[in-house]
Amino acid sequence: MGYTRARVAEVLDLAPSVKMYILELSRPFGSQPGQYVMVWLPGVGEFPVSVAGEKGGALRLVVARKGRATGYMHERVAEGGYVFVRGPLGRGFRLDARKALLVGGGYGAAPLLYLAERLSGAGATVHAVLGFRSREHALLVEDFRRVAGEVWVATEDGSEGFKGTAVDLFERVFPGGGYDAVYTCGKELMMEKVVRRAVEAGVRVQASLERIIKCGVGVCGACALEPLGLRVCSDGPVFDGETLLSLEDFGRYWRDHSGRRVPLPP
Numbered sequence: 001m002g003y004t005r006a007r008v009a010e011v012l013d014l015a016p017s018v019k020m021y022i023l024e025l026s027r028p029f030g031s032q033p034g035q036y037v038m039v040w041l042p043g044v045g046e047f048p049v050s051v052a053g054e055k056g057g058a059l060r061l062v063v064a065r066k067g068r069a070t071g072y073m074h075e076r077v078a079e080g081g082y083v084f085v086r087g088p089l090g091r092g093f094r095l096d097a098r099k100a101l102l103v104g105g106g107y108g109a110a111p112l113l114y115l116a117e118r119l120s121g122a123g124a125t126v127h128a129v130l131g132f133r134s135r136e137h138a139l140l141v142e143d144f145r146r147v148a149g150e151v152w153v154a155t156e157d158g159s160e161g162f163k164g165t166a167v168d169l170f171e172r173v174f175p176g177g178g179y180d181a182v183y184t185c186g187k188e189l190m191m192e193k194v195v196r197r198a199v200e201a202g203v204r205v206q207a208s209l210e211r212i213i214k215c216g217v218g219v220c221g222a223c224a225l226e227p228l229g230l231r232v233c234s235d236g237p238v239f240d241g242e243t244l245l246s247l248e249d250f251g252r253y254w255r256d257h258s259g260r261r262v263p264l265p266p
């Protein structure tokens with residue numbers, strides 16, 4: 001799959017170290033919520049980013065500053081500049097819910113916003129639980145309020161909404177909510193708890209995993225999950241709850257840059 005050169009139409013500061021980039025595509029990607037693109041900054045690096053929205057040739061990406069490539073993007077890629085993107089890649093969320101609860105943490109809220117827009121556009125009832133470190137780090141909350149029926153926010157320091165984690169708030173909201181689907185994206189330890197709880201309750205659940213992605217098309221094995229050998233880049237990044245709970249790696253291991261299996265980073 002080739003690269004598309006995309007013009008940066010707008011850059012918005014969402015939170016400390018998190019920016020939204022709106023890219024003008026020369027051809028629509030036709031992406032689905034949960035799919036991702038590889039962003040290539042020549043001479044710097046390439047990294048995966050979930051699609052946070054696509055409409056009329058404009059692709060929305062939310063990028064948190066982590067290391068070399070995302071740091072360069074934050075500092076040097078401005079409105080009017082260009083980046084290269086390939087995609088859309090991977091398998092996204094199934095969009096067959098009637099009443100869905102979305103549970104997101106940090107920049108994991110970004111792909112869930114795209115999902116919320118699509119589900120509510122298809123007539124589903126959408127509620128969201130969003131967890132952040134503090135009010136300052138909360139992002140996309142107003143965007144969610146425009147498309148979701150209920151939006152509950154948790155902050156670890158209690159500076160906005162419920163004091164606690166997204167999982168704590170999920171535990172309060174989920175029972176008795178009458179949801180037929182749960183969707184989650186964020187820290188894997190958070191997702192593991194959400195997935196386990198939903199599967200126990202017999203509610204369909206899907207989660208978007210993060211791993212080191214190199215090829216993005218299933219050939220290099222950098223993102224393989226034990227023991228099934230599923231590839232996060234092409235079989236996922238979205239998997240259903242039963243599949244996730246059958247994996248040794250979910251919530252425990254990932255692979256470092258050399259492909260070695262190591263404990264999941266916190």
Ligand SMILES: Cc1cc2nc3c(=O)[nH]c(=O)nc-3n(C[C@H](O)[C@H](O)[C@H](O)COP(=O)(O)OP(=O)(O)OC[C@H]3O[C@@H](n4cnc5c(N)ncnc54)[C@H](O)[C@@H]3O)c2cc1C
Binds near residue numbers: 071
């Ligand atoms: C499917 C998927 C969706 C993602 N969606 C988002 C998103 O919407 N917003 C966001 O901010 N982040 C997202 N990430 C995480 C993002 O890819 C990493 O934070 C980013 O690659 C870090 O790059 P870096 O160079 O700044 O950091 P460094 O730690 O310096 O990483 C060095 C290099 O490792 C390579 N790499 C490839 N995949 C990864 C990875 N998953 N994590 C770390 N390094 C990687 C890249 O070449 C990267 O430049 C997603 C990851 C995956 C797998």
Ligand code: FES
Binds near residue numbers: 214232
């Ligand atoms: S990144 Fe190469 S197989 Fe997934």
